[in-house]
Amino acid sequence: MALILERRGTTLVPEPIIPSVVLGGTAVARAGSAAQKERLLAPVLEGQGTLALACSERESRHDVSRVATTAEQSGDGYSLSGEKVWVLGGDCADHVIVSARTGGAVDEAAGVSLFAFDPGADGVKVEPLKTMDGRRAAHITLEGVKVGPDALLGDAGSAAPLLEEVMDLGAAAACAEGAGLLESAFEMTREYLCERQQFGAKIGSFQALQHRAVDMFVELQLAKATMLLAALKVDADADERRKAISTAKVQLGQSGKYITAQAIQLHGGIGVTDEHDVGLFYKRMNVLMALFGDEEHHVARFTSLSGFERSAE
Amino acid sequence: MDLSFTPEQEAFRREARAWIQSAMPAHIAAKAKNHAHFEPEEIREWHRVLYDKGWVAPNWPKEHGGAGLDPTQRFILGEELVMAGTPELSPFGLRMVGPLIVQFGTDAQRQRFLPKILSGEEFWCQGYSEPGAGSDLAALQLKAEDDGDGNFILNGQKTWTTYADRADWIFVLARTNSTLPKRQQGISFLLCDMKTPGLRVEPFLTLGGTPAFCDTYFDDVKVPKENLVGPLDGGWSLAKALLGHERVSIGDVGRSTRALHNLKRIAKKTMRDGKPLFEDPGIRARIARLEIRIESLRMVIYKTLAGAELGKAPGPESSILKIRGSELSQEVDELQMELMGLNGLNWFNEGAVPAHEYWVPSNLNYDRATTIYGGSNEIQRNVIAKGILQLPGA
Numbered sequence: 001m002a003l004i005l006e007r008r009g010t011t012l013v014p015e016p017i018i019p020s021v022v023l024g025g026t027a028v029a030r031a032g033s034a035a036q037k038e039r040l041l042a043p044v045l046e047g048q049g050t051l052a053l054a055c056s057e058r059e060s061r062h063d064v065s066r067v068a069t070t071a072e073q074s075g076d077g078y079s080l081s082g083e084k085v086w087v088l089g090g091d092c093a094d095h096v097i098v099s100a101r102t103g104g105a106v107d108e109a110a111g112v113s114l115f116a117f118d119p120g121a122d123g124v125k126v127e128p129l130k131t132m133d134g135r136r137a138a139h140i141t142l143e144g145v146k147v148g149p150d151a152l153l154g155d156a157g158s159a160a161p162l163l164e165e166v167m168d169l170g171a172a173a174a175c176a177e178g179a180g181l182l183e184s185a186f187e188m189t190r191e192y193l194c195e196r197q198q199f200g201a202k203i204g205s206f207q208a209l210q211h212r213a214v215d216m217f218v219e220l221q222l223a224k225a226t227m228l229l230a231a232l233k234v235d236a237d238a239d240e241r242r243k244a245i246s247t248a249k250v251q252l253g254q255s256g257k258y259i260t261a262q263a264i265q266l267h268g269g270i271g272v273t274d275e276h277d278v279g280l281f282y283k284r285m286n287v288l289m290a291l292f293g294d295e296e297h298h299v300a301r302f303t304s305l306s307g308f309e310r311s312a313e
Numbered sequence: 314m315d316l317s318f319t320p321e322q323e324a325f326r327r328e329a330r331a332w333i334q335s336a337m338p339a340h341i342a343a344k345a346k347n348h349a350h351f352e353p354e355e356i357r358e359w360h361r362v363l364y365d366k367g368w369v370a371p372n373w374p375k376e377h378g379g380a381g382l383d384p385t386q387r388f389i390l391g392e393e394l395v396m397a398g399t400p401e402l403s404p405f406g407l408r409m410v411g412p413l414i415v416q417f418g419t420d421a422q423r424q425r426f427l428p429k430i431l432s433g434e435e436f437w438c439q440g441y442s443e444p445g446a447g448s449d450l451a452a453l454q455l456k457a458e459d460d461g462d463g464n465f466i467l468n469g470q471k472t473w474t475t476y477a478d479r480a481d482w483i484f485v486l487a488r489t490n491s492t493l494p495k496r497q498q499g500i501s502f503l504l505c506d507m508k509t510p511g512l513r514v515e516p517f518l519t520l521g522g523t524p525a526f527c528d529t530y531f532d533d534v535k536v537p538k539e540n541l542v543g544p545l546d547g548g549w550s551l552a553k554a555l556l557g558h559e560r561v562s563i564g565d566v567g568r569s570t571r572a573l574h575n576l577k578r579i580a581k582k583t584m585r586d587g588k589p590l591f592e593d594p595g596i597r598a599r600i601a602r603l604e605i606r607i608e609s610l611r612m613v614i615y616k617t618l619a620g621a622e623l624g625k626a627p628g629p630e631s632s633i634l635k636i637r638g639s640e641l642s643q644e645v646d647e648l649q650m651e652l653m654g655l656n657g658l659n660w661f662n663e664g665a666v667p668a669h670e671y672w673v674p675s676n677l678n679y680d681r682a683t684t685i686y687g688g689s690n691e692i693q694r695n696v697i698a699k700g701i702l703q704l705p706g707a
Contacts, residue, residue: 190702202705210698211691217702218637221630225612232316243608250602251609296598302605303597311577 002176002231009180012284014135016050019089022173024051026166027097031114031154040095040116052093054084054140055163062297064099064167065109065160069142071100077148078102080115080123083141088291090138091128093119098142099163102156109160114153121145133284161238168245171292172230175248178256178288179220179227185263185281186220189213192267209266216259223255243305246298253295256285316615318389325386329393336362337399345398347668348575350523350675353479356400360433363402370407370431377415377423378431384621388614395567403476405437406430410484413502413551417543426482426504440471440485440505440529441552448692450486450552451496455531457487457503465489465503465541467534473686477527478516480507490546502548504540511535521679522661565638565683566614569607572645572676576600578669579652590652603644610637629701636690639683646677 005017021044028040028051043049060066069082080100090096095116104111119126123145129137154162193204193213203209226248233244260282264271271278289295302308318326337345341355351359363369371387373379382390395401411430414422429435446453455469467487477483483505490499505512511532519525543551580591580600590596617631650657650673656666659674684690698704 190704194703194705204704205706207695210702210704211694213702213704214636214694214697217629217697218633221613221633222609222637225616225630226609228616229316229612247605247608247612250605254606299598299601299605300594302601303594308597308601308604309577311574311581 002172002227005173005176006180006183006227009177009182010184012181012184012280016089018170018173018177019052020044020050020093023053023088023166023170024093024095024097026169027053027114027162028116028153030162030165031159036116036150036153043094049094050089050092052087052090052096052138053166054087054090054096054098055167056085056087057083058085062167062293063107064163065112066107067099067101067112068106069098069100071102071113071115074146077146077151078115080117080142080145080147083139085139086129086131087138087140089136090119090140091126091136095119096140097153098140099159104157111157112160112163113156114159114162115147115151116153117142117145117147117151121147131287133287134280135287165241167292168241169234171245171249171298172227172234174288174291175223175227175230175245175252178252178285179224181281181284181288182220182223182255182259185260185278185285186216188278188281189216189263189266196268203266212262212266216262219255219258222251223259226251239305239307242301243307246293246302246305249293249298250295250302253289256289260285316612316619318385322385322389326389326393329390330397332366333393333397333399336366337397338362341400347671348398348572348676349668349672351400353403353476356403357433357436359400360402364432369402369433370411372408373411373431374415377427385618388618392567396571398571403436405439405475405480405484406435409439409555410437410482410504413484413555414542416554417502417551419539421539422504422542435481436476436479438474438477438480438483438507438527438529440474440483442473443470444472448689451500451549453486453488453500455485455487457489457501457536459489460535463538465501465536465538467503467505467531467536469531471529471531472526474514474527474529475525477507477514477529478524483507483529484542486548486552489548493546497549499546500548500552501545502542502551503536504542505534505536509534509536519679520681521675521677523675523679564634565642566607566610566634569638569641569645570611572642572649573600573604573607575669575673576603576645576649576652579649579673582667583652583654596652599648603641603648606637606644607641610634610641629697632693632697632701635687636693639690642683643680646673646680649673650677 025041025044028037032040040051044051055064057068069080069084071078071080080098082100084098087096096119097114097116099112099114101111102113117124123143125141127139129139131137190213193209194202196203229244230248233241263278264282267276267278270276338358341359344351360369368380368390370378371380371382371390375381407430411427414426441450443453443455455467455471457465457467460466471485474483485503485505486500487503488499489501493499511534513530514527516524516527577591577600580596581589583590613630613633617627621627653670653673656670657674659666
């Protein structure tokens with residue numbers, strides 16, 4: 001999966017793999033009953049429909065267990081109310097998986113549940129949004145949206161660990177796509193250095209630029225190695241998974257910022273126009289850096305892991 | 314391996330770890346615990362312990378005294394040796410001239426030199442750099458003239474000949490021919506007994522206050538022609554082959570990992586506002602960022618190893634290890650210094666600071682060398698730009 005995403009990253013394929021398959025699809029696959037999987041996943045696998053996962057709120061930042069959206073018992077089903085922001089692919093999904101609270105306080109992990117709803121249902125307002133990378137997302141407002149008992153995925157109140165896992169899977173996917181993207185951004189820049197002439201010479205013959213290119217290459221190798229680490233540890237036990245994913249996501253941020261910014265810098269003025277592709281890498285990378293926990297989030301999580309306390313004595 | 318180890322490999326790791334713990338002499342173990350500097354005598358002592366175990370030259374072919382370990386086992390052994398803080402063995406015999414004699418030497422040379430490198434009976438130093446030939450190694454001028462009587466006569470100077478004052482032999486790159494069109498031609502690889510008349514060594518201190526560096530002067534030093542390794546005038550290819558012997562080593566990453574553990578110990582024992590520094594979220598984040606950078610580089614090594622198991626030569630990814638590994642080792646030193654506060658002022662005052670802080674100021678200074686030795690990081694970048702990225706020449 002990581003290798004497919006990496007290859008797709010090299011050409012910036014704008015398919016909704018991450019929103020629909022990695023996020024929505026995994027949530028259903030891991031929490032759903034056989035009937036729910038048949039109903040929600042089969043269209044995705046057949047290419048007939050897409051899913052989206054609505055788990056971010058205005059005040060949740062990267063903490064998916066901070067959930068203010070509520071799900072109240074209503075008849076034999078539930079009534080959903082709240083606002084979700086930046087739902088990837090939420091502008092056109094056939095079904096949306098949403099986190100909502102069936103119990104507990106707003107910042108408690110216990111009490112978070114997952115529901116599937118039809119975005120065309122009464123009380124749902126979808127505000128389509130463009131994102132920096134030319135893709136689509138949505139703010140979704142729910143006002144007393146009625147769903148049946150079969151909308152609840154998994155046991156009520158127990159979805160927080162799964163959501164964290166899905167976010168980690170998203171981060172691993174971002175690292176894979178990012179590694180491919182960075183490879184292309186680097187290669188495009190390397191080729192430009194071999195072609196572009198100034199001062200009567202190919203600019204790639206200038207040592208200052210050669211060393212910059214090598215530093216980009218160093219960052220690329222780090223991103224590629226940690227992408228593999230993340231992919232291999234997505235199913236490891238929780239702390240091992242967290243350490244690997246946070247390492248890879250922080251590294252993606254470091255490598256991503258440096259390589260895509262320097263790719264523009266070394267292209268010069270043409271890199272800052274909408275005419276040249278190099279800027280597209282920069283835009284997509286900035287989106288990948290912000291999704292599924294940014295550097296700051298993953299550094300903080302890294303310090304909370306048991307292994308971090310280990311020292312020489 | 315796929316970036317993780319098999320049960321058999323983990324079993325080998327446990328075996329190696331247990332053996333190291335039991336084999337390390339108490340005074341060496343005590344120093345290891347505090348991240349202290351090892352004296353050459355202690356390095357030799359540990360060399361002999363590894364020799365007796367058969368693990369002193371894991372990277373050598375088995376028939377010449379290697380340990381008969383596969384690449385991953387060698388790596389694991391290296392990782393355990395570094396993580397246990399054992400003295401780093403002198404590389405000049407085991408990692409440099411030894412493998413070159415295996416690859417380019419005559420049978421007579423192999424029989425004469427290899428056993429004593431293994432046993433530790435003879436220690437070596439490296440005569441490459443000269444005052445006028447550092448990064449530009451091909452500018453070297455140590456002259457080796459044929460005396461017509463079966464000898465080369467050496468005149469000139471080598472510098473940075475680390476521990477030449479304690480070495481038994483030196484391998485040198487010397488100019489045997491100045492008439493060839495390229496400077497890289499006409500250089501030969503010679504082996505010279507340090508007791509030869511006319512050879513003089515002057516040690517000087519490193520920036521870290523430790524003895525290690527030397528100048529070595531050659532004044533009509535006679536070297537028999539049987540001590541020429543490889544082709545006459547063709548020593549440059551040996552110098553380049555040495556780079557190929559570097560292989561995948563835990564090297565700087567292992568040292569940085571150990572130093573990071575020491576750094577956390579400093580953070581836990583240093584107080585600010587009545588609390589250990591390690592409880593400060595800002596400090597924790599900085600330590601975590603450093604640890605993540607070290608872990609990322611470790612993954613590059615693992616990825617290279619995984620390729621080696623499939624029989625692939627180290628890929629371009631391994632070329633970055635020297636650059637980033639050396640930079641990280643300096644960053645760990647710098648953060649340790651910062652966390653130590655005024656204790657960082659200490660310069661070899663016994664008992665003035667906790668034992669685990671004693672060597673940090675010296676290491677901070679000496680480790681400036683890590684981005685310079687073995688081909689400065691700028692030279693590394695030149696090599697990668699040309700050899701791997703294939704950027705145009707000037």
